[in-house]
Amino acid sequence: MPRILITSALPYINGIKHLGTLAGSMLPADVYARFQRSRGNETLYICATDEHGTPTELAAAEAGVAPSDFCAEMHKVQYDLGRKFGLSWDHFGRSSSPQNHRLTQRFAQTLWEAGFIEERVTQQVYSLADKRFLPDRYVIGTCPHCGYTAARGDQCENCTRVLDPADLIAPRSAISGSTEIEIRDSKHLFLRQSLFAPKLREWIEGKKGEWPLLVTSIALKWLDEGLQDRGITRDLAWGVPVNAMDWGANPEGKLPDLAGLADKVFYVWFDAPIEYIAATWEWADAVAAEAGLEPQDVNWERWWRLPEASDVTYVEFMGKDNVPFHTVGFPCTLIGVNERRDGEGRWSVVNNSPWKLVDQLKGFNWLDYYGGRFSTSQGRGVFMDTALELLPPDYWRWWITANVPESQDSSFVWEQFQAQINADLADVLGNFVNRILKFTETRFDGAVPADGLDGPLEQKLAKDVAAKLAELTEHMEAREFRKSTTALRQLWVLGNQYLTEAAPWTALKTDPARAAVAVRTGLNLVALFAKVSEPFIPFTAEIIAQAVGESFPGRWPQPDAALDILPPGRPVKAPEVLFRKIEDDQVAEWIARFGGAEPVPQPA
RNA sequence: GGCUGGGUAGCUCAGCUGGUUAGAGCGGUGGAUUCAUAACCCACAGGUCGGCGGUUCAAGUCCGCCCCCAGCUACCA
Numbered sequence: 001m002p003r004i005l006i007t008s009a010l011p012y013i014n015g016i017k018h019l020g021t022l023a024g025s026m027l028p029a030d031v032y033a034r035f036q037r038s039r040g041n042e043t044l045y046i047c048a049t050d051e052h053g054t055p056t057e058l059a060a061a062e063a064g065v066a067p068s069d070f071c072a073e074m075h076k077v078q079y080d081l082g083r084k085f086g087l088s089w090d091h092f093g094r095s096s097s098p099q100n101h102r103l104t105q106r107f108a109q110t111l112w113e114a115g116f117i118e119e120r121v122t123q124q125v126y127s128l129a130d131k132r133f134l135p136d137r138y139v140i141g142t143c144p145h146c147g148y149t150a151a152r153g154d155q156c157e158n159c160t161r162v163l164d165p166a167d168l169i170a171p172r173s174a175i176s177g178s179t180e181i182e183i184r185d186s187k188h189l190f191l192r193q194s195l196f197a198p199k200l201r202e203w204i205e206g207k208k209g210e211w212p213l214l215v216t217s218i219a220l221k222w223l224d225e226g227l228q229d230r231g232i233t234r235d236l237a238w239g240v241p242v243n244a245m246d247w248g249a250n251p252e253g254k255l256p257d258l259a260g261l262a263d264k265v266f267y268v269w270f271d272a273p274i275e276y277i278a279a280t281w282e283w284a285d286a287v288a289a290e291a292g293l294e295p296q297d298v299n300w301e302r303w304w305r306l307p308e309a310s311d312v313t314y315v316e317f318m319g320k321d322n323v324p325f326h327t328v329g330f331p332c333t334l335i336g337v338n339e340r341r342d343g344e345g346r347w348s349v350v351n352n353s354p355w356k357l358v359d360q361l362k363g364f365n366w367l368d369y370y371g372g373r374f375s376t377s378q379g380r381g382v383f384m385d386t387a388l389e390l391l392p393p394d395y396w397r398w399w400i401t402a403n404v405p406e407s408q409d410s411s412f413v414w415e416q417f418q419a420q421i422n423a424d425l426a427d428v429l430g431n432f433v434n435r436i437l438k439f440t441e442t443r444f445d446g447a448v449p450a451d452g453l454d455g456p457l458e459q460k461l462a463k464d465v466a467a468k469l470a471e472l473t474e475h476m477e478a479r480e481f482r483k484s485t486t487a488l489r490q491l492w493v494l495g496n497q498y499l500t501e502a503a504p505w506t507a508l509k510t511d512p513a514r515a516a517v518a519v520r521t522g523l524n525l526v527a528l529f530a531k532v533s534e535p536f537i538p539f540t541a542e543i544i545a546q547a548v549g550e551s552f553p554g555r556w557p558q559p560d561a562a563l564d565i566l567p568p569g570r571p572v573k574a575p576e577v578l579f580r581k582i583e584d585d586q587v588a589e590w591i592a593r594f595g596g597a598e599p600v601p602q603p604a
Numbered sequence: 605g606g607c608u609g610g611g612u613a614g615c616u617c618a619g620c621u622g623g624u625u626a627g628a629g630c631g632g633u634g635g636a637u638u639c640a641u642a643a644c645c646c647a648c649a650g651g652u653c654g655g656c657g658g659u660u661c662a663a664g665u666c667c668g669c670c671c672c673c674a675g676c677u678a679c680c681a
Contacts, residue, residue, distance in 0.1 A: 012681060053681065124679075135679040154679075161605080162677060188679095209620095214609065221608050221676075228678060235679095268681065320609085320675075365609080366674075402629095407617085408610050409674060416616065419630055427643055435640030443639085482617075486628075493645095500645045505638075577641060 003311050004036045004043045005303050005356075007276045009318035010050035010095065013074045014059050018374040018383045019412060020367040022085065023400045024319030028362065028481055030087045031401055032315065034535035035476045037088075038556040044303055047082075048093035048279040049075045052239040053268035054135050058175065060238075067238035071096055081384045085393045086538045091286065093279030095271055100278035104240045104271040107337050108189070108232075112244070115251040116336040117189050119260070122231065124186045125153070125165050129178030133186065133235040134165075138175060141168030187260035189242065190229045191270070195341060196332045197227040204327060207361070212406070214320055215363040219327035230329065232270040239265025273330035277304055277355070305353040315360040315479070323363050331357055362479050365405035369412050370595070380595040382412070390590065394537035395421050395579070401536055402485035414591050418582040424489055425537070429529065430578040432495045433544055436522035437574035443508060448548075449520050450568030452513035458521055458563075461498045465528070466559035468494060472532060473556070488532060495525040523548055523572060527565040531557050540578055547575045 008029035011017050026047065033045035051071045060070035071094070079092050094100075111117045125134045139153035144167050148158035152174070153165030165171060172179045204219045233242055242264045244256040284300035291298075302308040316326055338354035339347050368374070374381030387396050399417050402424070403410050440446055454462075472487035502518035530545035531554040538553070545552040549570050557565070566572075 014681085050681075055680070122679085133679085137680055152680095155677085165679090217608055218676080222678085225607070225677075230678065267679085272681085321681075324676085324678085325681090368674090371673095403616075410616075413615085416630075420616085422641095423630065426641060431641055431643050433640095435644075437640095439639045486618085489629080496644050497646095499639075500637075503637085503639085508639095579641080581641070 001311075002041055002313060003303070003309075004033075004041050005309075005312050005314045006033050006036070006043065006045040007314075007316050008045075008047050009316075009322045010048050010272055010275060011078055012053075012055070013049045013051040013071050013078070014055045015074070016077065016081065016383050016385050018369075018381050019387065019396065019400060020369075020374050020381075021319075022384065022396070023367040023404050024364045025317045025322075026082065026087055027085070027397060027400050028364070028404055028479070029315075029317040030089075031397075031481065031484075031535045032317070032476070032479055033088055034538065034553070035556070038531070038534060038553060040555060044090050044280065044283070045088060046091055046093070046276055046279045046283065047087070047089050048091075048095055048097075048275050048282075049078055050268065050272045050275070051075070051094055051096045052236070052265065052271060053234075054138065054236065057132075057236060057238050068096070081388070084388055085384065086397065088538075091279055091283030093275060093282040095268075095275040095278075097275070097278055097282050099281040099285070100271060100275045101240050103278045103281070104266055104274045105243055107274060107333055108242070108266065108270075109244070109247045111191065111333065111336045112189075112250055112256060113248050114336060114340055116192050116195065116332075117232070118192060118229075118250075119187055119257055120190050120231075121185050121187050123183050124235065125171070126182055126184040127173040127176065127178055128180040128182070129176045130173055132175075133184070134173060134175070134181070136163075136165050138173065139165040139168060139171050139181065140174045141171035144169055186235055187257060188231045188264065189233045189261070191232045191329070191332060191336075192229045193227045193328065193332050194229050195345075196335060197223055198345065199335065199347060200227070200328060200331060203331070203357075211361050212363055214365065214407075215323055215327065215361050218320060218323040218363070222324050222328050227328065230267075232267045233261070233264040234267050235263065236265050237263075239268070240271045241265055269325050269329055270333070273325065274333065280304060301353070304356050306356060307353070309356050312356065313359045314356055315362065316358045317362050318364070320363050320365055323361075326358065326361060360479070365407070365409045367400070367403075367405050367412060368409055371411050378595075382594055386594075390586075391582070392539065394540045395425065395582075398425055398485070398537050401481050402489075404481045406480070406482055414587050418584075418587050421579070422581045424492075425540075425579040426581045428489060428496065429492045429533070432492060432499070433526050433529070433547065433578060434574060436495075436499060436519065436526060437547060437572060439504065440519055440523060440572055441574055443504075444516070444519055446571055446573060448523050448566045448568050448570045448572060449516035452515075452517035452520075454517060454521075455514070457498070457502055458517060461494065461521065462563055464494055465491065465525075465562050469528075469532065469557065469559045469562050473559075476535070485536065488536065491532065492529060495522065495529065498522070498525070520566070520568065521563060524563045524565050526572075528557060528562050530554065531565075543575050543578065548572045 006029050008025040033043055036043040060067040075094050125139050127134050136153035142149050143151035143156040145161050146159035148156055155162050201223050208216050242261045247256050249255050280300045280303055284298040285295050288295045288298040334355045338351045340350045341347050369381035468491045475484040499522055504515040504518035507515040527548045527550050530541050534541040534553050542552045
């Protein structure tokens with residue numbers, strides 16, 4: 001049986017995520033994970049918080065707490081919110097975990113000893129007032145090209161020109177505003193990505209047509225522009241320490257400069273992808289602890305290391321901003337650990353249990369808010385915590401999945417959200433479940449009727465359902481989420497069409513057996529909908545399953561037996577209204593609260 | 605500036621290697637129905653496929669130029 005390993009891009013620890021983050025990785029990954037489990041495939045869905053880097057240190061300082069405490073608290077917040085949205089992580093780890101420290105350091109050591117990491121001295125801006133090195137964008141000043149006075153050290157937002165902090169006129173710290181800044185030398189480790197360029201190109205070229213165009217295009221863009229070596233350490237206090245005292249000599253016989261690397265931590269983008277692996281290790285430790293076993297009794301490497309993992313399909317989900325790090329940076333790390341390169345550029349596998357590279361990479365564009373970006377500072381857009389105060393998670397899950405930015409940026413618009421939720425969930429699905437169950441209660445004593453035999457109408461329905469179910473299954477296998485939601489909605493529509501045609505309320509007067517067939521068929525449709533809707537709207541799917549006495553979560557149905565689920569005589573019961581409609585005055589209120597098409601008027 | 609992606613009905617989007625009258629949902633209009641959350645079901649409305657030029661028997665689909673939107677441009681993550 002195939003195994004499916006799923007990771008979604010790690011949400012950054014710095015604050016509560018908005019709907020775009022949910023759309024860009026976590027929710028599609030969850031829908032896919034639920035589908036795969038429902039298909040009976042052994043599935044592991046891994047996610048974690050991405051905790052290191054300058055923004056974390058600054059946010060913790062602002063909150064007046066240590067970064068470790070800040071992260072521990074925010075991890076819990078993000079975990080709870082994810083669970084409330086029904087995200088079915090097998091494990092939601094932390095990139096600051098001991099497991100990730102160990103793996104990151106071990107990988108770095110291997111890369112050093114293989115000659116894939118080298119030391120370089122770089123010039124970095126240091127702020128005396130802040131007592132820290134400043135990343136380029138944390139230095140602001142006047143743009144030498146356009147005179148904009150709040151240009152960042154990496155790029156001027158006004159004229160869009162790419163800058164170097166040294167270009168800025170009157171540079172100052174973006175943190176404190178202090179002009180007491182200077183350029184200092186700092187020793188750093190660089191991952192020699194340039195050595196990997198030909199190998200990566202061959203790998204990416206082979207994924208053309210298989211991965212989304214967006215993904216291969218971004219990856220090839222980086223290769224076409226010439227892959228540069230990348231600094232993988234930073235001058236920060238919070239992170240995975242380089243800790244190179246046990247490292248051996250590199251191929252040139254050189255040992256690392258322990259003094260020069262003493263206060264360095266790894267760059268967040270070096271350790272964050274490794275956390276996918278480390279979080280799997282965390283998962284195994286947690287499973288072992290729960291079962292009263294020793295940690296080594298749960299084998300987590302079978303998900304990651306060949307040949308044991310040869311039956312694993314590894315699927316990554318992420319927004320387009322993450323694509324370079326997953327198609328270039330992380331693969332360099334893994335290939336560098338797995339293989340060696342000789343002087344002629346020939347590669348050979350040295351590790352007898354190499355780490356697995358990604359098989360399927362699903363990348364997404366941006367979800368905007370009325371055509372603009374979500375903005376924390378301006379209070380523009382909807383965030384995960386407030387979303388759940390307004391409406392149940394399934395409303396959000398459905399809309400986001402149906403509008404996920406697969407081929408281009410898409411927009412969240414309240415009016416459209418309202419229209420789609422009301423039509424799809426309340427009118428089509430919710431009303432269908434309600435109408436057939438209510439009818440069963442009033443006319444068939446609330447039990448699946450046994451009388452009658454299928455006629456042409458039922459045969460046609462079975463054929464249509466089988467075709468649509470096959471289509472849905474195919475789209476889900478291909479991770480085509482918009483098309484999947486379309487197929488699912490069409491499946492729901494088949495239910496309403498059938499019921500209208502079969503009209504048991506009419507048949508009841510002349511041919512009770514015919515009415516019984518229609519009701520039984522309708523109830524089986526309800527059971528079917530519970531099963532196929534579960535990946536998308538799990539909370540409601542469970543209520544629907546219970547209404548017809550089915551266990552939950554159920555197995556993904558086979559097309560030829562999709563309508564043969566419920567035994568005659570099974571008691572059924574109409575649930576409370578599944579989806580309450582979103583009213584116009586609610587929408588008006590939310591637009592006023594969160595912003596809409598019109599710019600939010602500034603108080604005078 | 606360079607590069608990447610996108611520009612298809614009022615709105616949100618499908619349209620693979622070029623091939624009969626360009627599709628879906630929403631919104632709109634009309635009809636049917638009464639089991640149901642004033643729900644469902646049926647039908648209709650119609651867009652010079654961003655612009656111009658080219659290749660071809662045939663172009664939304666290929667080529668060239670131009671316009672517009674978004675992103676990236678390596679120390680934000």
